[in-house]
Amino acid sequence: MPEVVVYSVGNRSQDQKRGLCKDITDAVMKHYGAPAEAVVVTLVETPKTDKAKAGVLFSEMPPR
Amino acid sequence: MPEVVVYSVGNRSQDQKRGLCKDITDAVMKHYGAPAEAVVVTLVETPKTDKAKAGVLFSEMPPR
Amino acid sequence: MPEVVVYSVGNRSQDQKRGLCKDITDAVMKHYGAPAEAVVVTLVETPKTDKAKAGVLFSEMPPR
Amino acid sequence: MPEVVVYSVGNRSQDQKRGLCKDITDAVMKHYGAPAEAVVVTLVETPKTDKAKAGVLFSEMPPR
Amino acid sequence: MPEVVVYSVGNRSQDQKRGLCKDITDAVMKHYGAPAEAVVVTLVETPKTDKAKAGVLFSEMPPR
Amino acid sequence: MPEVVVYSVGNRSQDQKRGLCKDITDAVMKHYGAPAEAVVVTLVETPKTDKAKAGVLFSEMPPR
Numbered sequence: 001m002p003e004v005v006v007y008s009v010g011n012r013s014q015d016q017k018r019g020l021c022k023d024i025t026d027a028v029m030k031h032y033g034a035p036a037e038a039v040v041v042t043l044v045e046t047p048k049t050d051k052a053k054a055g056v057l058f059s060e061m062p063p064r
Numbered sequence: 065m066p067e068v069v070v071y072s073v074g075n076r077s078q079d080q081k082r083g084l085c086k087d088i089t090d091a092v093m094k095h096y097g098a099p100a101e102a103v104v105v106t107l108v109e110t111p112k113t114d115k116a117k118a119g120v121l122f123s124e125m126p127p128r
Numbered sequence: 129m130p131e132v133v134v135y136s137v138g139n140r141s142q143d144q145k146r147g148l149c150k151d152i153t154d155a156v157m158k159h160y161g162a163p164a165e166a167v168v169v170t171l172v173e174t175p176k177t178d179k180a181k182a183g184v185l186f187s188e189m190p191p192r
Numbered sequence: 193m194p195e196v197v198v199y200s201v202g203n204r205s206q207d208q209k210r211g212l213c214k215d216i217t218d219a220v221m222k223h224y225g226a227p228a229e230a231v232v233v234t235l236v237e238t239p240k241t242d243k244a245k246a247g248v249l250f251s252e253m254p255p256r
Numbered sequence: 257m258p259e260v261v262v263y264s265v266g267n268r269s270q271d272q273k274r275g276l277c278k279d280i281t282d283a284v285m286k287h288y289g290a291p292a293e294a295v296v297v298t299l300v301e302t303p304k305t306d307k308a309k310a311g312v313l314f315s316e317m318p319p320r
Numbered sequence: 321m322p323e324v325v326v327y328s329v330g331n332r333s334q335d336q337k338r339g340l341c342k343d344i345t346d347a348v349m350k351h352y353g354a355p356a357e358a359v360v361v362t363l364v365e366t367p368k369t370d371k372a373k374a375g376v377l378f379s380e381m382p383p384r
Contacts, residue, residue: 002329003259003296004344005199007069007106008322008352014241016351018249023347024324025247031340032328036246040259040296042199043242049078050107054100055089057082066137067323067360068152071197071234072130072160084159088132091151095144096136104323104360113206114235118228119217121210131195131232133263135325135362142305146313153311164310168195168232170263171306177334178363182356183345185338194264196280200288201258212287216260219279223272224264261327270369274377281375292374298327299370 002028004041009051009058017043066092068105073115073122081107130156132169137179137186145171194220196233201243201250209235258284260297265307265314273299322348324361329371329378337363 004024012020021041028039048058068088076084085105092103112122132152140148149169156167176186196216204212213233220231240250260280268276277297284295304314324344332340341361348359368378 003199003298003327005325005327006322006348007067007324008354012352014249014251017242018244018252020347020351021244021249022247023351024344025244027340027343027347028326031336031343032332034328039246041244041247042236042238042259044106044108044236044238045242046106046108050081050109052082052085052089052105054103055086055105057078057085059078060082067135067362069133069135070130070156071132071195072162076160080159084155087155087159088152091148091155092134095148095151096140098136106323108234108236110234110236114209114237116210116213116217116233118231119214119233121206121213123206124210131234131263135323142313142315145306146308146316149308149313150311153308167310169308169311170195170300170302172300172302172362172364173306174362174364178337178365180338180341180345180361182359183342183361185334185341187334188338194262196263197261198284199259199261200290204288208287212283215283215287216280219276219283220262223276223279224268226264259327270377270379273370274372274380277372277377278375281372295374297372297375298364298366300364300366301370 002032002034002039004028004039005044006041007044007046009046009048011045066096066098066103068092069108070105071108071110073110073112075109130160130162130167132156133172134169135172135174137174138176139173194224194226194231196220197236198233199236199238201238201240203237258288258290258295260284260295261300262297263300263302265302265304267301322352322354322359324348324359325364326361327364327366329366330368331365
């Protein structure tokens with residue numbers, strides 16, 4: 001503890017995941033004083049068909 | 065914000081997902097006064113092998 | 129099941145909560161075909177001091 | 193209700209999942225006095241590429 | 257890890273909480289083979305005004 | 321989106337919360353390429369009576 005859950009859409013590369021987990025862990029250690037091994041980060045990647053913003057599924061949004 | 069997470073079992077059709085996200089977003093806008101673009105809905109679909117009710121996995125429930 | 133969790137900031141009135149839970153439940157019943165008594169909605173109200181958008185706590189945002 | 197969500201890494205066997213859901217349900221019934229059919233357990237299995245401890249992804253940890 | 261989150265309504269006694277956390281931890285150790293110190297259980301107690309079943313807030317349900 | 325939820329125990333100061341939310345938001349922007357205003361961080365602070373590690377409530381752990 002602390003446990004961090006990140007909900008995002010689509011697929012990220014291994015580099016993106018590694019970097020995000022590392023920096024979030026550092027932030028928790030720095031600000032909350034938690035030891036490294038107590039920090040767990042879970043990435044929940046939701047398919048674009050299963051997530052919506054403003055009532056529109058990401059899979060059905062027009063390309064920007 | 066607000067963020068809504070819906071945990072369900074099995075697979076829904078795209079029509080079901082679209083309709084649910086749309087109506088939940090409308091409900092949040094209507095009752096909480098949130099602007100559309102602030103409302104994010106995440107659907108977490110759990111396989112029947114990974115969810116249980118009354119201690120029995122959905123994948124092992126007798127057909128009704 | 130399904131279970132719905134709504135994360136919002138600040139305090140809502142009982143009327144707002146009642147209306148939101150009712151409409152979300154109706155949406156789940158309509159689109160997912162779930163029976164009423166299977167739908168559970170949990171409202172997680174986070175204090176403005178404990179939630180941030182764009183890196184700024186809601187308690188420290190300038191009034192709009 | 194209560195609803196229980198278990199976040200773990202990797203893949204478990206059907207026997208492990210069945211046993212865990214059964215025992216967690218029993219624990220909720222015993223200590224909280226909930227009826228069996230009110231207890232829902234959701235298992236969220238995160239791939240080793242999507243979860244980190246101490247800032248290191250499980251997929252990149254050295255074997256122990 | 258694993259991390260377990262239990263969403264329930266109302267207030268439980270310290271004895272109930274202690275017992276539930278103990279038994280859930282034992283279940284995770286037994287079935288998933290996790291070491292004790294890796295298991296974290298978080299109890300999220302929602303006020304009866306903030307949780308609904310079948311579209312009705314627990315605070316407004318008729319007494320049974 | 322992305323939405324980040326941080327589960328921790330006990331009470332943190334406003335400075336700690338501000339710093340954590342800022343740095344997590346920066347990490348999400350840097351690694352996932354998300355615009356600032358799309359990143360929402362929710363801090364769920366659980367009382368020591370409601371969270372356990374290794375089956376022991378934080379409120380009942382011996383002082384270290």
